[in-house]
Amino acid sequence: MRKTSTGIIAGAVGVVFLSVLVAAQSAPQKNAPRSPWKYYPEDARANEGPGGPAPVRDMSGTWAGESSGAGVKRLVPPDRMPAFTPLGKQLFDRNKAEGTGVLIAQSNDPHVRYCDPFGFPRNMNDQIRSMTIATVSNRTFVMLRFMNIWREIWMDGRTLPTNFAGRGADVHDPTYNGYSVGRWTDDYTFVAETTGMAAETWATEGGLPHSVDARVTERFNRSSKNDLSLTMTMDDPKLYSKPLSLGQVNFRWIPSQTFFDFSCVPSSVQQYLKEVADPASSPGAAR
Amino acid sequence: MRRTSTVGLAGVAGVLLLSALVTAQNTAPSTAPRSPWKYYPEDARANVGPGGPAPKRDLGGTWAGESSGAGVKGPVRPEREPPLTPLGKQLWDRNKAESRGVLIADSNDPHLRYCDPFGFPRNMTDQIRAMTITSLPDRVFVLILFQTIWREIWTDGRALPANFAGRGANVHDPTYNGYSVGRWEDDYTFVAETTGMAPETWATEAGHPHSVEARVTERYHRSSKNDLTLTMTMDDPTLYTRPLKLGEIYFRWIPSQTFFNTTCIPSSLQRYLKEMADPAGGASVAR
Amino acid sequence: MKPKVLMMAVLIAAFAAIDRPSFAHHGGTAFDITTPVVLKNAVITEFLWINPHPLIKADYKDDKGNVQQWTMELGGLVGAQLIGWTRTSLQPGDVVTLYVWKAKTGALVGRFNKVDFPDGTTMRDSQTGADDGGRSDSGQRN
Numbered sequence: 001m002r003k004t005s006t007g008i009i010a011g012a013v014g015v016v017f018l019s020v021l022v023a024a025q026s027a028p029q030k031n032a033p034r035s036p037w038k039y040y041p042e043d044a045r046a047n048e049g050p051g052g053p054a055p056v057r058d059m060s061g062t063w064a065g066e067s068s069g070a071g072v073k074r075l076v077p078p079d080r081m082p083a084f085t086p087l088g089k090q091l092f093d094r095n096k097a098e099g100t101g102v103l104i105a106q107s108n109d110p111h112v113r114y115c116d117p118f119g120f121p122r123n124m125n126d127q128i129r130s131m132t133i134a135t136v137s138n139r140t141f142v143m144l145r146f147m148n149i150w151r152e153i154w155m156d157g158r159t160l161p162t163n164f165a166g167r168g169a170d171v172h173d174p175t176y177n178g179y180s181v182g183r184w185t186d187d188y189t190f191v192a193e194t195t196g197m198a199a200e201t202w203a204t205e206g207g208l209p210h211s212v213d214a215r216v217t218e219r220f221n222r223s224s225k226n227d228l229s230l231t232m233t234m235d236d237p238k239l240y241s242k243p244l245s246l247g248q249v250n251f252r253w254i255p256s257q258t259f260f261d262f263s264c265v266p267s268s269v270q271q272y273l274k275e276v277a278d279p280a281s282s283p284g285a286a287r
Numbered sequence: 288m289r290r291t292s293t294v295g296l297a298g299v300a301g302v303l304l305l306s307a308l309v310t311a312q313n314t315a316p317s318t319a320p321r322s323p324w325k326y327y328p329e330d331a332r333a334n335v336g337p338g339g340p341a342p343k344r345d346l347g348g349t350w351a352g353e354s355s356g357a358g359v360k361g362p363v364r365p366e367r368e369p370p371l372t373p374l375g376k377q378l379w380d381r382n383k384a385e386s387r388g389v390l391i392a393d394s395n396d397p398h399l400r401y402c403d404p405f406g407f408p409r410n411m412t413d414q415i416r417a418m419t420i421t422s423l424p425d426r427v428f429v430l431i432l433f434q435t436i437w438r439e440i441w442t443d444g445r446a447l448p449a450n451f452a453g454r455g456a457n458v459h460d461p462t463y464n465g466y467s468v469g470r471w472e473d474d475y476t477f478v479a480e481t482t483g484m485a486p487e488t489w490a491t492e493a494g495h496p497h498s499v500e501a502r503v504t505e506r507y508h509r510s511s512k513n514d515l516t517l518t519m520t521m522d523d524p525t526l527y528t529r530p531l532k533l534g535e536i537y538f539r540w541i542p543s544q545t546f547f548n549t550t551c552i553p554s555s556l557q558r559y560l561k562e563m564a565d566p567a568g569g570a571s572v573a574r
Numbered sequence: 575m576k577p578k579v580l581m582m583a584v585l586i587a588a589f590a591a592i593d594r595p596s597f598a599h600h601g602g603t604a605f606d607i608t609t610p611v612v613l614k615n616a617v618i619t620e621f622l623w624i625n626p627h628p629l630i631k632a633d634y635k636d637d638k639g640n641v642q643q644w645t646m647e648l649g650g651l652v653g654a655q656l657i658g659w660t661r662t663s664l665q666p667g668d669v670v671t672l673y674v675w676k677a678k679t680g681a682l683v684g685r686f687n688k689v690d691f692p693d694g695t696t697m698r699d700s701q702t703g704a705d706d707g708g709r710s711d712s713g714q715r716n
Contacts, residue, residue, distance in 0.1 A: 036445045037459055037466055060423055114554035115402075117435075132439070134421045134428055136347050138544070141421055141430060143437045148404070148464065150430045150437040152419075158323045167662045172324055173623070175548045177435065179324055257425070261462040266553040267401035328656055356656040390604060399626070416652055547655050555624035562645050563629055567604045567677040567684070 039259045041069025047255050050224030056187040059140075059222055062132040062259065063251035076248040078125060078204045078232075088209060088239030095207030104277040109202065113273065115266040117149060119176040119201030120194055121216045121232055121246055126205040128249055130259035140182055140190070147263045153182040153192045160195050164212045174198040174212045182218075190220040203234060204246065211238045216246070226253040326546045328356025334542050337511030343474040346420040346427070346507055349546065350515055350538035355416045363535040365412060365491045375496060375526030382494030391564040396489065400560070402553040404436060406463040406488030407481060408503045408519060408533055413492040415536055417546035427469055427477070434550045440467040440479045447482050451499045461485040461499045469505075477507040490521060491533065498525045503533070513540040605675040605685040607707035613644060618668040623661035625651055630664060630686060632672060646674045646686040649700035657700050657710070664689070675702060 034040060044064055048071075064070035084092060098107040110116035118126055123144055130145035138156040143149075161172040161179055172179070174196050182192035194216045203210040214236035222228045232246035321327060331351055335358070351357035371379055383389045385399055397403035405413055410431055417432040425443040430436075448459040448466055459466070461483050469479035481503045490497040501523035508516045519533035613634040620631040627647035634642045648654050664670070670691055674684040687707070688698040703710030 033457070035448060035457060035459065036441075036443075037448050110554050114552075114557065116552050116554050117550070132428075134423050134426075136419075136421050141419075141428070141437075143428065143430070143439075148436045148438075150435050152430075154323075156323075161322060161324050165662075167660075167665070169319065169658075169660075170322060171660060171662060172322065173548060173661050176550065176552075261460060263404070263463065265401075265403050265463075266556075267397050267403050269553075270401065354652065356652075402625075547652055549625065549651050551625040555622065556626070558622070559624060559627060559629060559647075562631075563627070563647050563683055566645075566679065566681040568679045 034256075036256065037258065039254070039256065043256060044068070044070035044252065044254050047226065047253070049226065051226035051253060052224065054188050054222040054224050054227075057184050057190075059133045059190060059220055059228060060135060062130065062254050062257040063228055064130055064254050064259065065128040065249055065251050068129045068259070070252050070254065072252045073250040075125070075250060076245075078206065078208060078247040079244045080206065082208065082244035083241040085237075085239055085241055088236075091209035091239060092207060095202055095209060097202075097205065097207035099206070104273070105280075109207065110200070111202075111264070113269075115264040115269040116201075117147060117176050120151060120178050120180075120197055121203055121210075121218075121234065122201060122205065123147075123149060123151075123177075124218065124230065124232065125247055125249060129262070130254070131251070140192075145259050145262065149177075151177045151180065153180040153194075155182055157183075160193060160215075162195075162213075164196055172196055176201060178216070188222045192218040192220075194218070208234075208244070209239055210234065210236050213238065227251070228253075321543075323543065324545065326541070326543065330543065331355070331357035331539065331541050334513065334540070336513065338513035338540060339511065341475050341509040341511050341514075344471050344477075346477060346509060346515065347422060349417060349419040349541050349544040351417050351541045351546065352415040352536055352538050355546070357539050357541065359539045360537045362412070362537060363532075365493060365495060365533045366531055367493065369495055369531050370528045372524075372526055372528055375523075378496035378526060379494065382489055382496060384489070384492065384494035386493050390568055391560070392568055396494065397487070398489075398551070402551040402556040403488075404434060404463050407438060407465050407467075407484055408497075408505075408521065409489055409491055410434075410436060410438075410464075411505065411517065411519065412534055412536060414549070416549065417541070418538070427479075432546050432549060436464075438464045438467065440469040440481075442469050444470075447480060447502075449482075451483055459483060463488060465503070472506075475509050479505040479507075481505070490531075495521075495531065495533075496526055497521065497523050500525060514538070515540075604677055604679075605702075606678055607675045607685070607702060610673040610687045611676045611684065613672040613674065615669055616644070616672045618664050618666055618670065619643075620666060621661070621664040623651070627651075628654060628659070628661075630672070630689075632670075634672075642682055644672070644674065644682045644684070646672070646684045648686050649702070653700035657698070657703075659697065663697060675707065 064072055066072060066075045096102050096106060096108045098104050098109055098112050104112055107113060111118055127146040132143040134141050138154065140153040140155060142151045158181060160181055163171055164174050176198055178194040178197035180192050180194040182190055185191050195214065196212060197210060197214060199210065199212045202208065214234055216232060216234045219231045220228060228251040230249045233243050234246055235243040351359055353359060353362050383393060383395045385391055385394050385396060391399060394400060398405055414433040419430040421428050421430065425441060427440040427442060429438040445468060447468055450458050451461050463485055465481040465484035467479050467481040469477055472478045482501065483499060484497060484501060486497060486499050489495065501521055503519060503521045506518045515538040517536045520530045521533055522530040613632065616632040616634040618630065618632050622629040627650060630646050632644050634644055636642055648659065670689050672689050673687040675687055676684040685702050686699045688696055688703050690696050698710040701709055
């Protein structure tokens with residue numbers, strides 16, 4: 001019995017020792033030197049709490065979003081089955097989004113197949129792991145980390161354009177990011193409106209379509225120094241019989257103000273599709 | 288003799304009149320109503336002169352560059368006969384650039400064949416028709432219109448990273464835009480240094496190669512409210528026997544602070560290659 | 575001033591007003607920029623407002639009644655916009671006369687020269703839109 005007990009204790013000690021070793025190797029290297037150029041998610045996670053009151057009319061800086069490792073509250077996804085018009089349903093059915101039942105090889109998502117930019121509003125609810133906000137006197141710029149794309153929101157009181165069809169010299173071209181205006185509705189809430197998004201883009205990763213006349217409303221609310229939330233809705237009467245929710249994305253201030261570099265490079269995507277995703281014919285190609 | 292002189296004069300007068308008409312159609316400012324969302328090159332061209340003294344330590348705003356229709360002086364291009372080391376020559380010869388007389392169908396320019404981002408420094412000398420500059424207390428951001436790509440230049444006094452090779456936890460990943468620091472050299476000159484650019488990118492449209500250790504210096508000099516000059520050099524001893532001049536690019540302030548939308552969409556490019564450039568044997572004219 | 579000197583002065587002024595040589599030939603190596611192929615009553619099937627070059631796609635019925643499917647590229651997007659092109663300048667169904675510098679490979683592709691609309695107006699390419707294949711934008715490149 002004593003030999004067995006000794007053996008059991010020795011074994012237990014060995015397990016504990018090994019566990020400690022593994023834990024030490026995996027745990028954040030709190031005392032390891034830091035490069036200012038690198039993002040340390042553990043440091044972002046350790047920055048808990050509100051951090052102080054929100055500055056007035058100021059969202060500037062670099063923010064961590066969903067799946068950033070910074071401990072950000074999970075997002076609320078867009079409506080999965082909004083109230084489509086018949087045309088909306090037709091376009092939705094045409095968009096084969098990678099996911100349940102659709103493999104990459106079968107998807108016609110232009111981003112998945114070609115690395116086409118998401119366009120707005122999808123670039124604010126898909127791969128929105130980090131963004132940086134800065135301003136000049138008449139504009140707010142949203143600089144997205146994914147694909148290093150930037151958007152411009154005009155704050156000079158102008159109205160949104162409405163004419164995107166026809167041939168006159170005053171017609172406006174649809175663009176991937178659309179045309180945006182914004183204003184502060186109170187000291188901590190910035191509201192932007194966007195229209196004129198090129199209709200070939202998808203509004204969401206799930207393939208919700210939009211027309212060029214769609215109008216998207218973003219409501220940024222900064223509730224503390226460290227907390228920013230973004231709520232989005234889309235009004236597109238041609239395709240939806242009532243406005244739909246594009247969800248809510250939450251952000252946390254990053255103390256080091258830097259994030260991983262990550263992007264989509266078209267030639268790499270072509271190589272990936274050719275060598276892996278298309279031959280694989282299996283759902284193993286999650287991004 | 289008198290009849291010949293009269294006919295000659297009449298012919299010349301006719302030519303002069305037609306030239307004046309053509310010039311009037313293409314360059315005179317129009318009185319047609321303006322959309323704040325559209326770029327009117329004739330208005331930008333009409334904004335002649337310095338416009339006032341340069342503000343101190345301020346590059347903020349939207350600038351028109353080469354071939355923008357704003358009357359900006361043409362750039363000084365990068366050196367076409369670079370002083371290459373043997374390895375540099377090998378890489379230079381490997382890069383088959385359209386601007387060096389290669390047909391598109393035969394080019395291996397990743398931007399031309401796939402719409403891959405240019406990366407830095409090419410994105411500051413190629414298709415640099417407009418850019419916007421904004422800042423935060425610790426960073427300057429360069430927002431390039433082509434492909435709506437943004438770059439970040441840290442002004443907090445940090446040093447550039449130096450370690451891009453090896454396997455340690457402190458190794459920095461090369462990125463398409465590299466790692467940039469900057470400072471004001473005087474009230475009107477901002478100098479940025481960048482290193483760590485991913486070597487698969489080309490430094491220029493002509494296919495100048497660069498290593499990951501290359502260091503690029505940008506010197507932005509604002510000589511008046513309306514005038515900004517960017518001078519660039521690249522020091523890359525692995526590939527060049529002396530620093531390489533990447534040229535000089537001139538910018539003019541855009542009064543409306545907007546520009547055409549211009550980008551490269553990978554799926555559209557694949558269509559262009561398949562339906563146009565490859566059947567034509569390549570060699571489109573200069574973009 | 576004597577008449578001959580006056581004529582010389584006027585001639586010099588006339589050529590100065592034309593900011594590029596009148597008969598410059600463009601150096602596009604893939605296209606035959608000597609004589610454009612004329613596609614009368616071509617029907618536009620697509621106008622792709624894309625980078626690096628917008629594309630015009632059109633059906634053209636030849637004199638034997640066969641339908642040819644043509645693709646031609648314009649100068650780059652910014653250059654095109656600088657001389658007034660927009661993404662709706664051509665639309666599917668438009669019946670126009672297209673002038674194209676055909677590819678030397680013989681494929682039904684080429685570099686766009688100009689288009690004549692039924693209302694008598696014409697739109698040209700930024701770089702090869704002149705009748706001799708040169709620029710048609712009064713040289714406004716900057």
